[in-house]
Amino acid sequence: MKEMINFTVGPVQANEDVLKVGGEQVPYFRTEEFSNVMFENERLVKKFAKASDDSKVVFLTGSGTAAMEASIINTLNNNDKALIVNGGSFGQRFIDLCQIYENPYDEIKLSVGETLTKEILDKYNALDYTTFIVNIHETSTGVHYDLDLIRDFCNKNDLFLIVDAISSFLADPIDMQNSKIDIMITSSQKSLACPPGISILVLSSRAVNKVYNANVKGLYFNLKIALENAKRGQTPFTPAVGILRQINTRLKSIDENGGVESEIKNVESLALYFRNNIKDLPFKLVTSSPSNAITALMTLTASANDIFLELKDHYNIWVCPNGGELKDKVFRVGHIGHLTKNDFDKLIDAFKDMQKRGLI
């Protein structure tokens, strides 16, 4: 495969240590040794998510959407009513799930790049909602919503809070206890910078209770069975053992190198470096409240999808294209994964070269 620099939002570039583990034989997993890997993964994910001691972590084999679906079927039923922030294709996915499972819901529909404000939320006070669902970073447009605002709203209305932080965990600050988050979701191929295949749910004690009282029709996504197995550091079914070992390597390396704060700082500094150095290029930021994880750019002079293709075919660089209505208007540059300022210099040089060639 050609050597590419990968600025997408996932799968992203892994570091050398994680790659090395990926090259090893996959061990048998019904062992004390593998249970200890799982316990350590749980401990470090809880630490980085600032989850309470009595929180529990489930590692599901599946992409991020598996955890989204599991959160819906294990904590919502027809007597609930969810309020879902829909700011793009990932918000829409929660809407689709509630429709499929016939869970009542309303949506807060936001336009491209728009953020959530107190004024918007105030319209939904004192209604019959039980649950609030948000993709804290709507990865399709790069918007990062204000967790304090959401916490205050959920507190006032006593709402169960599900936060999809799939692309935000380890890129933006998150504190499950301070924000009173009941379920935080992430997955292996975003800021965790491992291959795709593991999605993660961190459950507050309130969420664990809900799971134990749920009547789930289904086996693979039944979190009660997963939680019972997790007590001994195991999963009910064969997990993506190799990826869980890579996650272990990655989590330990974050822990040994300044912890989650320093990891987030690094992503933030790459994001700011990139944003500061593209001011003369013919792009406009899609949102004024971006996540550190990506910069979404509106193109002013050329098709966004053509830019994606040209970077891929001519410069060996991957940025992230958008789909649907935004295909020709927006592309995204990720700041997560194993990247350096030097990599961003190469991307910016490629843009300047494209400008010289009259392509943008």
Ligand SMILES: *Cc1c(COP(=O)(O)O)cnc(C)c1O
């Ligand atoms: C990547 C992502 C997902 C999950 O997508 P998968 O393709 O199922 O891994 C969900 N929500 C957000 C906000 C994401 O960024």
